Amino acid sequence: MIRSAHQLALASLLLLAALFAPGVSAAREYLQLFVTEPYLELHTGPGRGYPVFHVVPREASIDVLFRRTDWFKVRTEQGVEGWASQKDMQQTVLADGTRFVFPLGDRAGFTSHTFEMGVFAGEYGGATEVSGYAAVYFNSQLGLEGALGQYLGRYSNGVTADIGLIHVFAPEWRASPFVTLGLGLVRIQPKATLVQASDRTEDTAYAGIGVRYYLTRRFFVRAEYKTHYIFTTRNANQEEDEWKLGFAFFF
Amino acid sequence: METGLRVFLLTLVLAALPGCATVRGWFHHGHPSSEPTEAQAIAEDNASPPRVVEPDVSRRTIKVPKVRSRNIEVGASYGVLSIEDFGTNPSYGLVAAYHITEDFFFQGEWGRSTAGKTSFETLNGGVQLLTESERRFTYYDLSLGYNFLPGEAYLGRGHAMTSAFYLLGGIGATEFAGDKKFTVNFGAGYRVVPTDWLAVHISVQDRVFNSDLLGSTKLTNNIEARLTTTVFF
Numbered sequence: 408m409i410r411s412a413h414q415l416a417l418a419s420l421l422l423l424a425a426l427f428a429p430g431v432s433a434a435r436e437y438l439q440l441f442v443t444e445p446y447l448e449l450h451t452g453p454g455r456g457y458p459v460f461h462v463v464p465r466e467a468s469i470d471v472l473f474r475r476t477d478w479f480k481v482r483t484e485q486g487v488e489g490w491a492s493q494k495d496m497q498q499t500v501l502a503d504g505t506r507f508v509f510p511l512g513d514r515a516g517f518t519s520h521t522f523e524m525g526v527f528a529g530e531y532g533g534a535t536e537v538s539g540y541a542a543v544y545f546n547s548q549l550g551l552e553g554a555l556g557q558y559l560g561r562y563s564n565g566v567t568a569d570i571g572l573i574h575v576f577a578p579e580w581r582a583s584p585f586v587t588l589g590l591g592l593v594r595i596q597p598k599a600t601l602v603q604a605s606d607r608t609e610d611t612a613y614a615g616i617g618v619r620y621y622l623t624r625r626f627f628v629r630a631e632y633k634t635h636y637i638f639t640t641r642n643a644n645q646e647e648d649e650w651k652l653g654f655a656f657f658f
Numbered sequence: 659m660e661t662g663l664r665v666f667l668l669t670l671v672l673a674a675l676p677g678c679a680t681v682r683g684w685f686h687h688g689h690p691s692s693e694p695t696e697a698q699a700i701a702e703d704n705a706s707p708p709r710v711v712e713p714d715v716s717r718r719t720i721k722v723p724k725v726r727s728r729n730i731e732v733g734a735s736y737g738v739l740s741i742e743d744f745g746t747n748p749s750y751g752l753v754a755a756y757h758i759t760e761d762f763f764f765q766g767e768w769g770r771s772t773a774g775k776t777s778f779e780t781l782n783g784g785v786q787l788l789t790e791s792e793r794r795f796t797y798y799d800l801s802l803g804y805n806f807l808p809g810e811a812y813l814g815r816g817h818a819m820t821s822a823f824y825l826l827g828g829i830g831a832t833e834f835a836g837d838k839k840f841t842v843n844f845g846a847g848y849r850v851v852p853t854d855w856l857a858v859h860i861s862v863q864d865r866v867f868n869s870d871l872l873g874s875t876k877l878t879n880n881i882e883a884r885l886t887t888t889v890f891f
Contacts, residue, residue: 452820
């Protein structure tokens with residue numbers, strides 16, 4: 408009886424050990440790279456000012472743990488972890504000898520990227536507006552974008568939501584013009600002091616024109632004009648102008 | 659007759675011999691027609707170095723693990739907000755940030771607090787300037803942050819954590835006293851990153867907006883100090 412209890416305890420202990428043992432799997436969890444330059448410098452933090460505390464010699468391998476902005480956290484064969492810069496990582500190769508290629512945040516990235524996001528300050532129908540947008544690009548010229556905005560006016564406040572297409576004419580230009588076209592919703596909240604003050608939601612459609620200007624790294628400025636057609640339940644449709652200037656980045 | 663047949667067969671074998679040399683080629687490469695003729699081969703020998711046996715290696719397709727990007731930071735905050743004319747009260751909020759470069763990050767915030775009483779209300783017992791729901795102070799903003807002084811913080815002898823003193827500035831809106839106002843914010847914070855996925859912030863931000871609540875329009879400053887814990891994704 409005691410013996411079987413011991414065996415049971417031992418078996419459960421082994422099972423626990425198996426559960427918590429570091430995973431020895433055939434597939435590599437992290438990308439393995441090899442140093443081709445005389446050495447690769449490892450910094451203590453993800454920034455240009457952090458000191459170099461370790462160097463990885465030529466031919467040695469490193470595991471790439473993750474990337475933060477333009478820095479890569481890597482681990483050497485000896486288990487030393489540190490941060491390598493994007494510039495240095497471009498000089499490393501994969502196991503098959505091909506160069507390690509990854510998206511850089513530079514002018515080429517501005518010309519052709521998949522995602523972008525930004526914030527605008529502007530004017531919507533005479534009211535102050537705050538808005539943000541995100542876009543996903545199918546190619547360097549055509550993308551789908553969504554924007555959310557809030558306008559704060561003297562007579563009414565409101566929230567706008569737009570979704571539409573953007574077409575950039577010459578994405579390789581530093582200042583590249585674009586057009587937008589889409590549909591949206593606007594929720595109008597008249598100020599409480601006015602008569603018949605009830606919130607209402609209307610469908611909208613918009614057409615816009617603008618320009619984006621590359622600053623540096625992953626940043627650009629975006630200026631835009633949109634004309635919104637608000638399909639009201641009244642006889643005449645309403646038309647509102649929107650002007651905005653914003654700051655955006657791509658990734 | 660028999661001798662004639664032998665001669666015929668021998669000629670046939672002789673004629674077939676050069677062809678046999680390419681037998682391997684037939685089975686392994688399957689392009690006997692594209693094999694160069696003898697004359698061409700000689701010409702080629704004179705022109706270029708001898709042809710090396712083509713390696714017959716099937717390339718393995720290696721699946722390369724993707725490098726994860728950990729630029730997104732999401733967390734919650736707790737602190738105190740001083741609402742101009744309405745006292746200082748606890749506040750709580752949510753924060754999400756995207757690190758664009760080592761210097762700049764983009765941050766979105768949402769927060770809420772409840773205003774206390776003005777001095778006027780406190781002195782005149784029964785007077786209520788705002789209803790309970792109007793006392794709720796809710797803000798959101800979209801800001802740009804700049805890691806002004808990056809560095810390291812040390813915990814004893816064995817632990818070094820990356821840190822940064824940062825500046826913040828942005829725009830947003832505030833809902834208070836039954837109205838929404840365009841709000842400009844600016845501030846500064848200190849971030850410590852003890853592990854690859856965790857960060858702790860202490861920050862102070864001023865939210866400025868025009869208020870016409872107490873008669874005349876005036877610019878109000880609403881300063882908030884808070885402690886934020888975030889997780890990197």
